[in-house]
Amino acid sequence: MATALELRSGRLRRPPAAPVRPRRGRRERRVVVVARHVVLIIATALFFGPFVWMILTSLKSSSSALVYPPTLLPHHWHFGNYLDVFRAAPFGTFYLNSIIQAVASTIGQVVTSALAGYAFARLRFPGRQLIFFILLGALLVPFQVVFVPLVHLLAALHWLNSYEGLIIPNIPSIFGAFLFRQFFMSFPAELEDAAAVDGAGILRRFISVVAPLSRGTAGAFAILAFIYNWNNFFYQFIIVNTNRYMTVQLGLVLFQSQQTASEFNLLMAASTIAVIPVLIVFLVFQRQIVRGIMLGGLK
């Protein structure tokens, strides 16, 4: 299954041993298989069902979103709901802000992390270990512990309600530096030495030889970072409170507060607008995402 989550563990999986205990018959196993599917179908309905419900409701009329008993499919498909959402609130601006914020943060994270990871793995300079462990210490401090003074620092810089504020403090990534350090530590030195013989300097060598070869790691990290940045509500929430710089997440909260409770079809359309980009990125890149999460999670 090409698009399925594949945990690269094939090597460890051998075909199951032939049943040793004849007691456990074919029928018993069949019951187990069916029971497992039943449990998993219920689990899938609970975990993924809300998204299906969201999309279907987003295409209903406002009265059929409230009708009892509820119907699964819309009577008429109201694609115009999406236009209404864009008309009711500046979701175009919100989208643009989210994209600028997420893309710029991601690029910054990838570039600075790759540079730092490379230096920590391959360059010798005094204090290398010390600096690395101090930076690693930041992982122990939740962002929520530093946000009060940070907001006042950013206010002093006039970075609240600005792209600078949304992007620049987000850029340093310890997780990213760690990921790239692990990668470069297992990177064959010979490849670099070939370039060194040509007399290329370190930066030159990094750009022309090392960076292109680390595309796999950079890609996996970039995808994770993009999703993280897109979803990073709390940070955006404390930085921005004007429409001009609101992201999709903030705009969604704003939109919700402006709607009357009965307009669930429009609310679900707005919700779909916020969820869909991440959902698409996830479905396309799920293998890299899962691998990245496991690398970060299991260190």
Add this chain to the structure above:
Amino acid sequence: MEDKRSGGGVSRREEIIAGYAFVAPTAVLLSLFYFVPLIETFYYSFTKWDPASVTPAHYVGLANYRQLGGSVGFLPAVLHTLVYLAFTVPISVAVGLGLAMLLNRPFRGSGIYRTLVFTPYIAPIVGSALVFSYILSPLGGIANDLLSAFGIHPINFLAENPWAMIWLIIFSIWQVAGFNMVIYLAALASVPEVYYEAAEMDGARFFARFRHITWPLIWPSTLFLLVIGVVNSIQVFTQVYALTGGGPIDSTWTVIYWIYQEDFVYFNGGLATAGSVVLFLVGMILTLLQLRFLGRRRVEMMS
């Protein structure tokens, strides 16, 4: 640490300069936007500080910390956070493990199940919370439609006690279980098959195999998930803000919510940062306790 790189072609001096230059963007930005505010958090927690005025903060010793105990809302916020944590963490880890056990061996369709169950973890919380508030709405929400099929009157789940907290917990479990599953799937895949084969020869049944082989071998992952589960739970904000807004009254107020309110609404910067410091210390203590008591168990079992 052994250095694999041979220095050919580059002078020692150039290497040192490049080393600092490559690390600088991360180190400088992190210092400015993380380490400096961290130190400031500790500093301001000992001061009376109004972040909205130009009056400089002045030292008041431990007054803020003494005030925390008596302050309206802080202790309830701590209590709500602990209740939230006590249910969310163990249940989401158990659900993740259950899903991973069901999906460990590949079979037709297992990939689809994995993908769909994992989706809530990567979806934006604000969007998911909005869907939940529709499902739970007393007006046309399917949860209440189901109840009325059994003749039960609609319940305003997100505005009634204790339903708001219960649904906040369920929502958070729903959101994070897929992540726990992925971590457990990796752990389960690394348990050598020969162990199970040997156990099967001995006639060990499923629960015996699970207890004596699987559980001890995946314990490091369990410990990891418990530790990060606790760290994430004590700083929960977005789920609360998007789903219940802290209500009804203040029944789902959590610590971060309280800190946010003190600083951004009441401008008690000193009191807010004292709350941050307490949160930080509680997080550290809970993490160390878990590593100390739960980490040792693993060693005993593995030896």
